[in-house]
Amino acid sequence: MTRWIVLALGLAGVLCGPVSTSADAPARSAVRGESLSPSCGSKPAKVDESRFVVIGGIEQWVTAKGDSCASPILLFISGGPGNPLSGLSDSIYGAGERDFIVVQWDQRGAGMTYGRSPPAPGEKLTIERMTQDGNELAAYLAKRYGKRKVILWGSSWGSILAVHMIKAHPELFYAYVGTSQIVNSVEAQAASYEKLLQLAVKEKDQDSLAVLRQVGSPPWTDPRSFGKVRRIIRKYEAKVTLAPPDHWHRAAAYTTAKAEADYEAGEDYSFMNFVGMKGDGMLSKVDLPSLGTNFDIPVFFVEGAHDLLAPPELARRYYDSIKAPAKGWVLLEHSGHDPNQEVVDAEYKVLREDVLPLTRDK
Numbered sequence: 001m002t003r004w005i006v007l008a009l010g011l012a013g014v015l016c017g018p019v020s021t022s023a024d025a026p027a028r029s030a031v032r033g034e035s036l037s038p039s040c041g042s043k044p045a046k047v048d049e050s051r052f053v054v055i056g057g058i059e060q061w062v063t064a065k066g067d068s069c070a071s072p073i074l075l076f077i078s079g080g081p082g083n084p085l086s087g088l089s090d091s092i093y094g095a096g097e098r099d100f101i102v103v104q105w106d107q108r109g110a111g112m113t114y115g116r117s118p119p120a121p122g123e124k125l126t127i128e129r130m131t132q133d134g135n136e137l138a139a140y141l142a143k144r145y146g147k148r149k150v151i152l153w154g155s156s157w158g159s160i161l162a163v164h165m166i167k168a169h170p171e172l173f174y175a176y177v178g179t180s181q182i183v184n185s186v187e188a189q190a191a192s193y194e195k196l197l198q199l200a201v202k203e204k205d206q207d208s209l210a211v212l213r214q215v216g217s218p219p220w221t222d223p224r225s226f227g228k229v230r231r232i233i234r235k236y237e238a239k240v241t242l243a244p245p246d247h248w249h250r251a252a253a254y255t256t257a258k259a260e261a262d263y264e265a266g267e268d269y270s271f272m273n274f275v276g277m278k279g280d281g282m283l284s285k286v287d288l289p290s291l292g293t294n295f296d297i298p299v300f301f302v303e304g305a306h307d308l309l310a311p312p313e314l315a316r317r318y319y320d321s322i323k324a325p326a327k328g329w330v331l332l333e334h335s336g337h338d339p340n341q342e343v344v345d346a347e348y349k350v351l352r353e354d355v356l357p358l359t360r361d362k
Contacts, residue, residue, distance in 0.1 A: 037146075059116050061111060063104045073101045081110060082267040091250075138169075149173055159180060175299070176297060191313075211229070299324045304332050
């Protein structure tokens with residue numbers, strides 16, 4: 001995501017007190033001793049909660065907003081890792097609050113969570129630990145707002161984590177909507193690199209060609225290589241995609257000096273854990289088909305046709321292999337890897353038309 005979009009920053013000074021959850025299995029973890037949200041009384045009211053919740057033994061930042069507590073929960077798993085969208089949620093995803101309780105989560109090692117619960121020296125992020133965190137959060141949300149399940153929605157890194165969450169505990173979720181779906185890291189990097197080479201040759205872009213030749217073909221063992229290639233991806237995607245709207249902006253509470261420092265420190269920490277010092281980070285282990293392609297819940301993909309980081313043909317091959325109670329595919333002609341208004345509109349169309357009916361009286 002572009003730098004100005006991903007700076008969804010935290011502010012520790014405006015918090016509610018932490019809410020503890022157990023570290024037991026997700027189905028039992030939610031909220032021993034936690035009363036139902038005041039918003040969810042006999043007459044459902046507007047939901048607007050921001051708080052630290054103890055998940056996986058540490059305090060993690062969670063926001064929940066919706067026009068009615070009667071609405072289903074929509075848990076968004078942001079990309080990065082390290083790029084939470086809590087501060088941007090109102091301007092990007094505010095329209096969804098009419099039909100859903102939109103939940104944003106600053107994951108372990110990111111944003112407000114990083115500021116409140118910084119990792120211990122040498123502590124590593126793992127897909128397994130973050131999967132447990134995500135499912136513990138899903139169970140907490142269902143209990144707190146009086147629901148049977150939640151809807152899961154993941155983008156980029158979030159699409160990796162979301163599939164792991166579903167595979168571990170499908171009973172927690174009504175359906176999954178994935179965007180900028182990453183499937184297999186080795187295949188994605190190879191396909192991305194070849195596409196970029198072809199584009200740079202066609203454009204006679206000597207600067208990009210020099211960088212691509214310098215880093216060489218993936219897999220990379222230098223963490224800087226990923227960032228160098230990512231900048232070229234953004235340059236070429238910008239030529240053929242719609243830019244994000246000017247009205248997308250961070251909420252004021254996420255723009256303090258401390259919040260920005262916490263965000264950037266968390267972004268750096270998460271990035272290094274993602275790619276690894278020698279190309280051996282979490283990304284190197286991503287192979288979603290190896291988890292199995294049978295899903296117990298409906299699955300929907302919304303993909304940008306010009307995604308050069310997670311090429312849509314790889315997502316399509318994965319999608320075609322999936323067996324699920326229902327599934328759907330949307331390919332957007334003016335979008336790439338990062339979100340724009342076309343992506344958000346398409347996501348909400350799928351959520352309202354295909355997913356919302358699944359949550360009624362179930």
